[in-house]
Amino acid sequence: MNTLTDNTGLYTDYYELTMAQGYFLSGKKDEQTVFDYYYRTNPYSGGYLVFAGLQDLLEILKNFRYNEANIEFLRKSGLRNEFLDYLKEFRFTATIYSVKEGEIVFPNEPIVRVEGNIIEAQLVETLLLNYLNFQSLIATKACRIRNVIGDKEFSDFGLRRAQGLGGIHASRAAVIGGANTTSNVYSAFNYDIPLTGTQAHSWIQSFDYELDAFRQYANINPDNTVLLVDTYNTLRSGVPNAIKVAKELEAEGHKMIGIRLDSGDLAYLSQKARKMLNEAGLDYVKIIASNQLNEYVIKSLNEQGAQLDGYGIGTELVTGKDTGALDGVYKLVQNNGVPRLKISENIEKITMPGKKKLVRYFDEEGMFFRDGVLLENEESTSRLFHAFHSHKNTYVTNYKCEELTHKVMENGKVLIENQSPTEINAYLRKRFAQLPDGHKRFISPHIYKVGFSENLLDVRDHLLMDIRSKIR
Ligand SMILES: Nc1ncnc2c1ncn2[C@@H]1O[C@H](COP(=O)(O)OP(=O)(O)OP(=O)(O)O)[C@@H](O)[C@H]1O
Numbered sequence: 505m506n507t508l509t510d511n512t513g514l515y516t517d518y519y520e521l522t523m524a525q526g527y528f529l530s531g532k533k534d535e536q537t538v539f540d541y542y543y544r545t546n547p548y549s550g551g552y553l554v555f556a557g558l559q560d561l562l563e564i565l566k567n568f569r570y571n572e573a574n575i576e577f578l579r580k581s582g583l584r585n586e587f588l589d590y591l592k593e594f595r596f597t598a599t600i601y602s603v604k605e606g607e608i609v610f611p612n613e614p615i616v617r618v619e620g621n622i623i624e625a626q627l628v629e630t631l632l633l634n635y636l637n638f639q640s641l642i643a644t645k646a647c648r649i650r651n652v653i654g655d656k657e658f659s660d661f662g663l664r665r666a667q668g669l670g671g672i673h674a675s676r677a678a679v680i681g682g683a684n685t686t687s688n689v690y691s692a693f694n695y696d697i698p699l700t701g702t703q704a705h706s707w708i709q710s711f712d713y714e715l716d717a718f719r720q721y722a723n724i725n726p727d728n729t730v731l732l733v734d735t736y737n738t739l740r741s742g743v744p745n746a747i748k749v750a751k752e753l754e755a756e757g758h759k760m761i762g763i764r765l766d767s768g769d770l771a772y773l774s775q776k777a778r779k780m781l782n783e784a785g786l787d788y789v790k791i792i793a794s795n796q797l798n799e800y801v802i803k804s805l806n807e808q809g810a811q812l813d814g815y816g817i818g819t820e821l822v823t824g825k826d827t828g829a830l831d832g833v834y835k836l837v838q839n840n841g842v843p844r845l846k847i848s849e850n851i852e853k854i855t856m857p858g859k860k861k862l863v864r865y866f867d868e869e870g871m872f873f874r875d876g877v878l879l880e881n882e883e884s885t886s887r888l889f890h891a892f893h894s895h896k897n898t899y900v901t902n903y904k905c906e907e908l909t910h911k912v913m914e915n916g917k918v919l920i921e922n923q924s925p926t927e928i929n930a931y932l933r934k935r936f937a938q939l940p941d942g943h944k945r946f947i948s949p950h951i952y953k954v955g956f957s958e959n960l961l962d963v964r965d966h967l968l969m970d971i972r973s974k975i976r
Pocket residue numbers: 766767768769770771772794795796797801804805808
């Protein structure tokens with residue numbers, strides 16, 4: 505399900521509309537164009553990206569249109585009547601090829617390809633980038649966190665600290681990347697994500713005694729009690745009171761789920777609390793931690809032998825700290841059957857022209873070996889080359905190969921089945937197990953190699969020469 509249902513066609517930058525109008529008035533409206541979506545830099549100085557946001561994107565593209573009020577607004581904004589008549593009837597009918605949501609991808613490889621008339625392919629640029637860049641950024645953060653958490657529970661607590669409504673997509677992406685549950689009721693409803701929740705300090709503060717607050721919460725939620733133990737003094741008040749309430753619940757045939765530590769030295773407090781709980785015969789009571797957690801803090805807590813069974817993670821997860829934004833771009837690579845190129849001062853930023861496909865090679869253990877970018881009509885290639893240093897190349901003939909991009913939308917119809925974020929995460933987990941550990945390191949991860957076929961590089965080099973000769 506998608507969250508944006510109204511004014512879908514306005515979810516764009518104005519220049520997309522002025523360009524679309526320009527194509528229309530220049531007689532270019534039926535030109536057939538191909539755009540690629542790719543990114544250049546791995547977020548968090550990491551070694552990979554988890555691709556997310558596709559299903560939301562396809563849902564909104566299905567309903568991408570302009571209602572009467574939108575048309576009037578655009579008329580007042582300076583667009584011309586002939587074009588607005590065209591926009592009134594506008595429907596997105598382009599064909600989209602994409603890697604699966606939850607796939608692990610790498611810089612400079614075409615992840616999504618949009619093929620359609622130049623107006624529809626142009627108009628959706630902003631929307632596509634907005635959806636895919638943000639959800640991929642957050643899914644990747646969640647995956648990094650999951651990687652240090654192992655099989656323990658991890659809940660998204662981020663909505664209150666998220667960048668406004670972005671929090672709705674952030675919770676979805678968090679679960680795609682590895683969170684088990686969310687505290688975000690809106691996203692849980694919208695996307696079929698398991699809900700979770702404990703209580704805030706305000707609940708404890710509203711009672712005269714911490715013990716009364718704990719008792720009352722447990723009375724109302726006997727089978728779903730996690731008590732926040734740090735309001736006054738974690739080890740002298742919170743944990744002893746939680747133990748009393750757990751024993752009272754036990755006497756009535758219930759098991760308290762856990763306690764939550766939300767401040768202080770989480771390694772020290774968790775070890776002390778574990779000991780106290782165990783000595784009271786409550787070894788089943790879990791210890792959950794929250795408070796500005798991220799992958800680095802959790803890794804450190806693991807190394808210190810913290811006794812934690814679960815984590816609630818907010819700010820750092822849903823804001824994609826410290827990256828802020830994924831640098832994904834959408835570039836025109838072919839027009840009316842002719843490959844096109846964008847030249848840059850920065851050689852790395854020269855685009856890869858033409859219709860292409862993305863394939864992945866696996867080694868004999870089934871681990872990712874290389875990704876290859878080939879011309880779409882190439883059956884296979886024997887060798888992959890570095891984009892600019894042809895002496896860097898690899899033979900891939902003996903490696904199992906899988907095509908990563910599939911047709912996901914055609915003629916306004918979504919061709920893939922709707923999956924919950926948890927189901928998408930199941931796919932990510934399988935793929936993550938196939939990614940060699942060196943790429944998962946937080947510090948100076950091993951760079952995964954993406955190579956290009958000789959035929960593709962020939963097309964690019966001929967175009968480069970052609971353009972340079974015209975400039976001279
Ligand atoms: N043993 C530990 N090792 C590494 N980091 C820790 C450890 N214990 C807690 N942290 C982290 O240290 C930071 C502590 O932040 P801060 O000083 O704001 O929290 P606090 O002392 O609990 O204060 P407050 O009561 O305001 O929450 C948090 O990011 C927390 O996750």
